[in-house]
Amino acid sequence: MLRNDAESYGVVTILFHWIIAVIFLGQILLGYLMVRTGNYALQFSLFQWHKSLGFLILLLSGLRLLWRMVNPRPRMPDGISRIERAAAHAAHGFLYLALFVIPLTGWAVASSSPLQIPTYAFNLVVIPPLPLAISDQAEAFWTMSHAWLAYLSAIVATAHILAALHHHFWKRDAVLLRMLGARRPAPVRPHADPLRIANKDTRS
Amino acid sequence: MTIARTCVSAILKAAIPLLFAIAPALANADTLADVAGRYRIDASSRIGFVVEQIGGGGISGDFKKFSGVFALNNGDISRSSIEFTLFPESVNTGQSRIENFLRSDAVFDAQNFPTVTFKSTHITQTSANTATIDGILTARGKSSPASFQASLATHDRNAIVFHVEGKVMRSRYGMDVGTPIYSNVVQFNMTIHGQRG
16 A cells, blocks of 8 residues: 555655664764764765765655655554653654755755765766855854754654654553554554454454 | 069069978077076976866865976977976875875875976977977886977076976875875966076
8 A cells, every 4th residue: 555544654765764763873973973083085986975875865854754744644653642742742753854955954054065066966967066155164064053953853853753652562562563564553452361362363 | 664573573472381391490599599408497497287076176276386497409309308307295286185285195195206297208399389208107106108399488598498298197106095186187377487507
């Protein structure tokens, strides 16, 4: 099933989520490492990969947002408090925003740097610089913004991951499973009662 | 009158092509005789380069420290020679981060290979005041043929100035970092001031 429905996520949403998640986490690791290597040639190459992958995130996130707009959103499982609901919305909203703002600030770094190193995404597409002031100060400002937003988003992403694990292992609801492709919500398992699980298994 | 006119006309007809034919040879012989000798490359020379980048623009700069000598042969330009050394540590682009990158082991590895040398193997005259200089360029421990085009700009009794241009493929010297964002071709544009001595 490609599209979402009221109970589950479709394949497209799931692929968008996990592909972007993997690139996003890879980018944070890459960004951390690339500014710490003393090998200039390797550093140049890592920077170009980081830029290419950043533009890929921007592109995928744009498509993902469009897809989200034309798809229903599965409802939240029962028994979620208003605070949890608000926290989830805030975290998701922040992460969505981060997927746009962080690549844009990265683009600003490349655009404002006096080095004016061209962006040639995956050695396939030349991406022009943003019309920004070019100076060491401007580059330093955008670099700081880019790095701090990235680290902040890493913290929010960690909270998001912990929340998903909390739903799966503690609350035993379908929140994580449905993003892994479960076709319908898994039954609620309040406690690991073998008898109850066995009973439920007979339903299917 | 008619006979005289015919005579003048005939002389002119013969003389003009003759003049055209010998003029360059005269100039050439004059130039060579004048400029033959041994020269030291003066610090007022400029060793400029450009590496183009994708989407327009590029990195341009020059080398501040270099040395060399050339000898212009009296009778046979092809028996002339040039030896040139430049010190990549002295690279200048107006942007220190780029200079540090160029000095580093990513490009020149100036610490381990402090000089880039060129030694001519053959010089071919291509016109009255131009020549092609073929030779061996050694950079970063790798030697490969390179070719430059020289044209005589000006000279007096003790000094001579050439414009020299040439394209060098940096990948041949293990310096292909940054391709294809930055061109593999380094375009040299040099003004060589020779001082007799």
